[in-house]
Amino acid sequence: MEAKSPVVILNEPQLAENIGAVARVMANFGLSDLRLVRPRDGWPQERAWASASGANWPLDGAQVFERLEDAVADLRLVYATTARPRETQLPVITPREAAAELKAASEAGQGVGLLFGGERAGLETGDIALCHGIVTIPIDDRFRSLNLAQAVAINAYEWRMGVFDRPREAFAHNIAEPADMESMVGLYEQLEGQLDEAGFFHPPEKRPSMVRNLRVSLGRARFTDQEVRTWRGVITALSKGRGRVLEKLARQKAEKGEG
């Protein structure tokens, strides 16, 4: 099956000129599917088309999302591109390694994507927690400020080099197709909701980082659809199990006249 080019997801992009420059390099390397999460100045922005030098189709077809979770919902392999390594338990790979894995997944019919952060803020750890790996471009420590369109260009170039390279052996996952991100986020939110009820997240200010760590560690398992269903059942069973214990205890209290 022919590899469908990766979706380019820009999280909170700031300058419309940069979005246009991204569209231009996407067109240069045969990418076309652009998604924008909370563009700072709204969308559409005329200056984006002005700076795309005629590469209008990624802009014309760009989808805008409020939540990153929704922007990646239909994808099954997403890499986050960052300039600096992160404190996270995700694999860190080069654009070349990422291109090879994205190609293999795409040839297997899976929707794949590349996530880029905004010009100033970059990506937050919570955004990265939704991804399956971190792509780090080997830039010089003495000057790490890489232009957004340049970061897209390097990854798009590697994608194209990989597509025109000799056919690779399929990515060595002999497991079934991984679930899409919508299913995974559904699982995460069910788990986090139950843990809220159980008073797991304390102190409250630690909840975001605790949620990130849970998502990152579980995301690495690359659950299949069937496994997502199984684990949703597991969470339900454990919570219900808790309910049983509750009732038992309530009964005991009642019998002891404490009710």
Add this chain to the structure above:
Amino acid sequence: MEAKSPVVILNEPQLAENIGAVARVMANFGLSDLRLVRPRDGWPQERAWASASGANWPLDGAQVFERLEDAVADLRLVYATTARPRETQLPVITPREAAAELKAASEAGQGVGLLFGGERAGLETGDIALCHGIVTIPIDDRFRSLNLAQAVAINAYEWRMGVFDRPREAFAHNIAEPADMESMVGLYEQLEGQLDEAGFFHPPEKRPSMVRNLRVSLGRARFTDQEVRTWRGVITALSKGRGRVLEKLARQKAEKGEG
């Protein structure tokens, strides 16, 4: 001998902003020696520094030449980068192949360079004739207009990838050591014990295969010791609720007079 980075030669560049953008990507990938042949608007140009985002040293040290012949005079291996193939008897290679040959020559102590044409005109055949090969970036025929700084970025990136061609060392996966199997089995058995209590495994004869599937899917996550501790806490919280929900429910029952 350590490889000295290739000289970047811009032939008749037009926009100072693009010269600044070139300086920026040069700095990103550890290149510093910039040479300008007949810049259209003269030199220096303040707008170049403005668009370099602080990568001033390639601009501060930029040399200006009237003739391309003089700009490449001290170099021994120069590749011309063009978007389109040319009618010439020069070898046409990819940026990756060029980076490898530039590195080898540089390590042998030879001055090496990459030549880029101006935004509009690109390179004339006469300019290319001064070079030892043509580097063609594999861009899409449907949109061949590649930004000058992007062309420099792709080549500079390949140079750097070649110089640091030890991906596994340079980009070691930053995942901490996985927990030993004793810890994992402890986690599995806690989970399975709670699921037994919750009546999850039914029919009973299916328990062994259900347990296998749970262990296989969770095992793929390769939990660290810390993550094992976290997930043991998750299971405890889900199954016991840490007593909080418990009392709440008991209270409710009492208020509803169900006690």
